[in-house]
Amino acid sequence: MDGQWRAHAQCARVVPETWVDEVEEPLPPNAIEIETVLSEPVEDPMQVDVEAKPRTRKVQYVFGVDAIVRDRWLLRCQLCTTPRNKAHGAPVQCAKGKCPRAFHVSCARRAAGLDKELWDVQQDEEPVASTSKLSAEGESGEEATGDRDVATSGVGYNLLGELEKEVIMVVGGDDGTSSSGHNVVSTIRKEHVEVFCAAHNDVAKADAKRRTDGARRARLVPGARVRVRCAAGVYEVTLAGVKDEDNSVEVFWDNLCLGSASRSSLAVWCGRRKLRRAKRSGMLYQHRPPTTR
The missing domain is CATH 2.30.30.140 (SH3 type barrels.)
Incomplete structure (x- = not known):
């Protein structure tokens, strides 16, 4: 896909190490905006000077992929059923203590009923930890995640709010070592999310108890x-x-x-x-x- 790795913007906003930002870049050479420049009135329209001015566009990219720790890449999604899907991407762990269960952000959202539509797995793309900038695929991108009916999985996905963080660039010294100075590159917004597995999701456990009590009462x-x-x-x-x-x-x-x-x-x-x-x-x-x- 045009030589770039793809990532989900929704996942990048939740994974702690990554964020989404816009980058202004020129359009491809075959997309040129023709601007007519008239220096002075002319009698013959064929003598008009035509100047080709390239346009620019804003593209969303995922940054911080290099900063994702190795342990996160080794996590396995509990909602995916095939080994390939389990090992794909960078999941997030259950927010309860040291619970080892982990989930893809897109899987957890579907399990919580936030995303109703299911997309096919893009089998020919794999995450690369050394990639520093990925093209951010929006909500309409391919979901590289699970293939299980997660509607009854009991996973909880709680959006607590948005956090505003500053992206800084450390200024290095003359000897190659970093000094205490830094420059603020940009300000980003991250989603503060808590994901709970079925064993630690209090809402799901309360619903299950209510259903059990209702069936028992009947x-x-x-x-x-x-x-x-x-x-x-x-x-x-x-x-x-x-x-x-x-x-x-x-x-x-x-x-x-x-x-x-x-x-x-x-x-x-x-x-x-x-x-x-x-x-x-x-x-x-x-x-x-x-x-x-």
Whole structure:
């Protein structure tokens, strides 16, 4: 692709070592703007002097690729499924402590539902750590990342805001060593992002717990055989009703006595096989209500 490596502008704005900046460069020779210069009025239009003036354009480039540490290149995306995709690019790590899980920025954004569209992998391009300037591909570029359905991965992508940083150039001394002086080259804006894996994403865990509780509540129908754990043991009883206001249930013991229990000590048997397994293992007592003392 015109002899230049491509990078995603969105990824470069998030990876700590890189940034995106605009560079003004001339257009190719075949794109020339013709400017007509009239020094004085002439009678013959064919005698008009024509001067070719090249135009310039602003192109976005990714800088700081040389500064990406080797450990970041060795990270593997947890959302990609093929080894080639896992090793592609410079992922970012989970923001929780020393969690080793890492993700491509584009994979994490799709997993969080920010980017809905999926692009094909550009297989003939690989990141090169020695490249100091890459052409920044915008949001419409090819995504060199995952091939998994990441909608249910539980990865969290939190944009905390934007940071303004100065790009400085250290002024060297006469002996070749760097001195304390420096020049501000430009001011850039970086996105402050936190990425969390499914194990450390509190929002995803809360949603999963809410779905689990909802599915469990839907199975609590009067007359169902359930298991209750109490101080005297574990018993199979019949569900009489559910009290959502205090998160408790009413059950019938096998002697038709009505009792109550907390929903946290309750479980619905998922099938006859699990019920028979519980009976054989001795973890379930039947036809024996707890002794009241």
